[in-house]
Amino acid sequence: NQLIIDKSKCEAARTHLPSFDRNQLKHGIVHLSVGNFHRSHLAYYMDILASEHNQTDWGIVGIGVRSFDKPMSTVMKAQHGLYALVTKGADENDVNVRIISSLIDYIFAPDEPENALAVLLHPDTKIVSMTITESGYDLDMNNVDIQHDLKNSDKPKTVFGFIVHALDARRRANEKPFTVMSCDNVQQNGEVTKRCILQFAKGLNNPQLTEYIETQVTFPSAMVDRITPGTTDADREYVRSRCGIADGWPVITEPFVQWVIEDSFCNGRPPLELLSSSPYNVLLTEHVEAYECMKMRLLNASHTSMCYLGYLMGYTYIHEIMLDKQIEIYIEQLMNIEVTPTLPPVPGIDLENYKRTLIERFSNPHIKDTALRVCMDGASKFPKFLVPTIVEQLKRGNNPHFCALSVGAWIRYLGGYDEQNKPIVLQDALAVELKLSELAAKTKPGAKQILSISQIFATLGENPQFIEAVERVVQLLYEVGSKETLKRWIKEAP
Ligand code: NAD
Structure with missing residues (x-):
């Protein structure tokens, strides 16, 4: 089930293969809910930083939070987080293939919540990012999983349970907090995320935790852009026959990519200014x-x-x-x-x-x-x-x-x-x-x-x-x- 690469076909398809030692990468980022968009956007950007700029602090550990993430977990674990990212422009000759290797580990939280919490508590983790879809922010405090998470700090089931319990553990351990970074299409996604996190935290009746989150954790808002469809069997076949890559879950996307993000990180950030020019289009700003x-x-x-x-x-x-x-x-x-x-x-x-x-x-x-x-x-x-x-x-x-x-x-x-x-x-x-x-x-x-x-x-x-x-x-x-x-x-x- 591993990612299998036929090098001669790869060369013919001008595939960009990993050009850095993955063992050197620290997991500066933990990403909750690894879907196709994360794999075409943040993971792509961190791959460029590692391969083109020798930045080794910003590898990513992905966490699948929901039971629906089992298939992604199976593939990502088997492929050691490697996958093919294929960009296709309107012109049929405008095709680029890149093996992304910034995703250095994947944890399926329903089976291993303790591993998920451990990586969230680890001092190398500076940023916790997420793509939980627009509906993920419709927080319902009466939801059974949320109610479960309010009572069980050691085995959370929801994104908000994981983040808040991890922040609390870091607070108690005198560890710096992490930045919570939403990459979803939600206006003022930072503010909205902060509201959800605080609402959940208030349910724990722990004023010190609430104050810690309010005063020490940052939630940068961001505009994220890259149209990324779901993967089909035809995409798998395309990647296999044209690029010589047997990949259980490649990502097909467009060449265009953009990220405008508030420069508000409480525990360090990747040097995103290195990605400011075209074709990366990353902009750090105070006014997103x-x-x-x-x-x-x-x-x-x-x-x-x-x-x-x-x-x-x-x-x-x-x-x-x-x-x-x-x-x-x-x-x-x-x-x-x-x-x-x-x-x-x-x-x-x-x-x-x-x-x-x-x-x-x-x-x-x-x-x-x-x-x-x-x-x-x-x-x-x-x-x-x-x-x-x-x-x-x-x-x-x-x-x-x-x-x-x-x-x-x-x-x-x-x-x-x-x-x-x-x-x-x-x-x-x-x-x-x-x-x-x-x-x-x-x-x-x-x-x-x-x-x-x-x-x-x-x-x-x-x-x-x-x-x-x-x-x-x-x-x-x-x-x-x-x-x-x-x-x-x-x-x-x-
Ligand atoms: P996807 O279906 O590939 O992945 C979605 C992920 O979110 C899965 O891991 C799923 O389990 C998880 N998820 C869904 N509902 C959740 C919830 N309530 N709580 C926690 N996790 C939940 O989708 P995708 O293409 O990766 O898109 C995800 C989000 O990324 C979009 O909803 C959007 O906000 C943002 N985005 C997507 C695109 C795009 O073109 N796909 C572009 C810009 C932004």
Whole structure:
């Protein structure tokens, strides 16, 4: 099961093989929930620092926190953390392959919680990073696992349990704390993470711990970017036949990568300024909000707007959706007319160029990002990606016509059947918990009840004009289908 490399094919495919001694790497970073994005982003950056800049303090130990991480655990353990990262540009000759070797160990916490805690307590660990998806921050103190973690400091089950109990142990041992670094698409992800950590810590009724976290731990906010789909068997076969690498879980991604992060690390950090130039695009700043806002309201909101409609139109991949001329018009109008006026100035960024690049990135046919991946967790994505724009536009007395289409398409999708009457399998923990599918099916084409869920839609359920617009979208989608709805909606734009 090890990563097996056929060197002659690797050379032909110009594969970058590890060029440093992994045994020299210390685990400066422990990453919770190792998914594909972590492996295309932070692990890639740390690999560059080790191989191109001889930085040996920033190896990574990955921890799989949930039982779902068992398959990743099996592969990463067998391959000693090594895997192939393949970047594919829009031009089919623009392919680069790199064996990433910064992930020096992997711990599957459900089987070995004591090992996970031990590495979190180790003085070499300076940063604990995480990618737990947008929904991971919807902390529910009544959740059984959270309740378990409040009572069991030696065998946590959740990310928050591990982090807080480890911080407490470091406090008691007079050890420096670690920086807690979120790499998820959540606006002010540092602040949001800090709130979750403090909320959990308060449940332990330990004022010294709370004070320690409040005063000594830092939570840098960051904007992270690199479109990274899930891995398919076709990707495994591609890596095997074209690059000569037998890899159980390679990562395919786009060439573009970006990381804008607050320079706020309580126990040291990698020399990220070494990665400031293109193609790495790392920026250390005191003011990350404008970049986060730009990325979430343009990139993530566009993704969230096109995926449900595109899925209903019968498309499988994001690039197919984007190549539909009507969708391109819709996304451009959404970005230009509704989102851009709500954005603060973003230092050093030409917004027109940024938006053009987004359309090109969405259209990349080689990374094969699926609509279904982007459709996941809509209930956690709408409040972060689209609702702020809608609220802002309504406050200004404007009609967010295209945002209404995005919301209506999601509500139609929640109805549970596509336009061929095939069931849609909803991958959305919060939507399931809130029984949104049942609600969408029961109230169709009404949208008021769903829009009144303030956890998702803030105050939008109190705005009759917006409710009416969304209900018209849902009604049209049921009556005339997605293609015709889109055509009419573009024609009716104010
Ligand atoms: P993935 O499915 O490959 O991995 C997700 C990981 O998160 C898994 O280890 C899973 O077990 C874990 N997880 C899910 N819910 C969790 C929870 N509630 N608590 C703890 N762990 C949880 O997904 P990915 O592509 O790595 O994306 C993960 C996140 O990274 C995204 O949700 C997003 O916030 C951020 N991100 C992804 C991309 C991308 O293009 N994939 C780009 C930018 C940012």
